[in-house]
Amino acid sequence: MSDRFGFFSDELYFIAAGKHPAWGYVDQPPLVPLLAQGIEHLTGGSLVALRTVPALGAGTGVVIAALAARELGGGRLAQLLAALVYGLAPFVLMTGHVLATGGLDINLATCTVFLLLRWIRVRDDRLLLWIGVVTAVEVQVKYVSVSFWVVFLICALFLGPRDILRRPRLWTGAAVVTLSALPGLVWQARHDWPQIEMTKVIAQEVRDAGAGGFGFIGAVLSICGFAGVVFFVYGMVRLLRSSAYRAYRSLAWSILGVALVYAISDGRAYYLAGYLVVPLAAAAVAFEGKAGRPLWKWLSVPVALLSLGLVPIMLPMYPASALNHSPDGLSKDTFGWPDMADTVAGVYRALPDGTRRNTVVVTDGYSQASALDRYGPARHLPPVYSGHRGYWYFGRPADSVTTVIYVGADKPYLDRYFDTVRKAGTVDNRLHVSNLNRGQVIWLCEGPRQPWSRLWQSFYHLTAVTPRGDTPSK
Incomplete structure (x- = not known):
């Protein structure tokens, strides 16, 4: 299925860009172009090999969603629910079968926020170093994670856990991230910061699509899917209001804060996607406790069927002859x-x-x-x-x-x-x-x-x- 039609335009661009290795590019950091060109060189141009990377990333995100539910006290049903809802979300289905910066960034952000979730519970400072390593890799894919960390540190200062700001390993991890980003920033500075101009272009594209400002809310909900919308909204309510999740409240406010930043700056909805694993997991734990109630049983079947119905729409599970009748714009752009x-x-x-x-x-x-x-x-x-x-x-x-x-x-x-x-x-x-x-x-x-x-x-x-x-x- 991964090679049914052909290369996506960005995949071809990454392969071409990788032939011109640099510390940075106008529209992205260097990791994905170098990765794409490396796979192209080693496999002789195998599209299946190229798309194995995003598929593994999406699978890892599904596992992390289950682990996040366990961190929040969920049992097997909660872990299964979190994995299913995350795995069926359109942002996973869309990015899990093409190599793109968005997909890798989403999965790295998911990993980062899970490690942060776990640190809040166990206070093992080794996790802060791993967070630094993962974030250092993430800034080689996209720079958008900086927004999350600025907002989270502000939330931690006012809402806690304040002691994270006094942990030396947090700042050691921050130094690792800075060193990782430094060559790319030097490249940007030497070329008059084209990434800033690129951000303005993206913002205009978002506004033209009606996904800026208040439209950002609808754009985020649309990438969550039917079950994802229910779990995201209910999970945010639980994180903000339940005393059981008081320790994680700064994470919830960070997600809202980052959403506000992207809404004001006209960022793309998927920039937020990786952090949604936290409310999805919180909702899965809450729904696990309601599994025996009639209302839950009555709602779960249609929501599950609607979510499953997205799979053949979002993935190229049909012959090329059906492309003209498909709403799958991404697959259409891989053809011809x-x-x-x-x-x-x-x-x-x-x-x-x-x-x-x-x-x-x-x-x-x-x-x-x-x-x-x-x-x-x-x-x-x-x-x-x-x-x-x-x-x-x-x-x-x-x-x-x-x-x-x-x-x-x-x-x-x-x-x-x-x-x-x-x-x-x-x-x-x-x-x-x-x-x-x-x-x-x-x-x-x-x-x-x-x-x-x-x-x-x-x-x-x-x-x-x-x-x-x-x-x-x-």
Whole structure:
């Protein structure tokens, strides 16, 4: 099932980025690109091997959910409930079968908050060192964990456990995290902090999707699933109100505080997902005590069936012929990359021999560039470049390049940079699956108006789509 359709666009990007190792990238720290390229190199490009990593991560998260329920005093039923609800949550189903920064970050955050939960109960300071190690790895995937720790330390100062702030091993762990993050921060500083600009772009994308501000609440609930919403809400109530969970109250307020930070700053809902294991586990323990009540029995069956019904929707458990009728947008975007490469190769082969020698491919999005980087060599395509996000840093066309096969954008935009621009084709796929790639126009652009050493700066963009025809042509 993991290799049913093809690579997800970000997976292709990570593989391409890993060929250009660095301490940081415009849009992320270095761990996932290096991991993706390492798996690609060792396995000869096995998609199954690549996706074994997120699958193992999701499985680990399910086990941690059960352990969290046990930490809160739950028996076997509570542990089973916590594992099932966590495992059936859309944020696990979506991220557990593709290699992405979000999935790894969620699982590392889940591990971190479980270790913190356990420290609160047993006060074993060795756990604080392990928390530091896990967080140090997490900041090599995403920097969002910093928000949680700032909020948690403030909550601990006012609500307890205050003694955690006096534990030397906490600050030793913090030093480990700082040392881990330092090379990436130096890279960001040397490149004028592009990650900050990237955060602004993400915030705009969140606002455009209606998931910012109050919409963040709905976005979080949507990634929890049917059972997850019930367990999340009830678990938060239990953590905040039950005297049995007084020691963990700072964790509950930390989750609410981080949610507020992301709602105000228009962060993505899944940034919060890893920490939801605590209220899910608390609810599982509470429901274990109510298992014999008629209302519980009456509600559990439909909620369980609705949650199970998400599995075939969120996972690619159907043939490619059914993609056009599926709401699974992620799987749709894994289909058709070789078809795109075939179309671009057809445009390239149609050029005269003399023209081909000075031709490269440039794409408007890193997704297309990454796919052509992988599938292009077998089709004898020339080098591929893109000005989108981190791909801009991977190199530019040589000044000798006079012809560009450009994937994406529109004629008014490209007229700014080339003497002649004409349509040469359109991206499609063999099943005409409607996805973000299908319908992209392929342009043949000749006569760059400046040397590429000067022109390339103009192609840099962070947004998913560069500005279009509202700017007059030069």
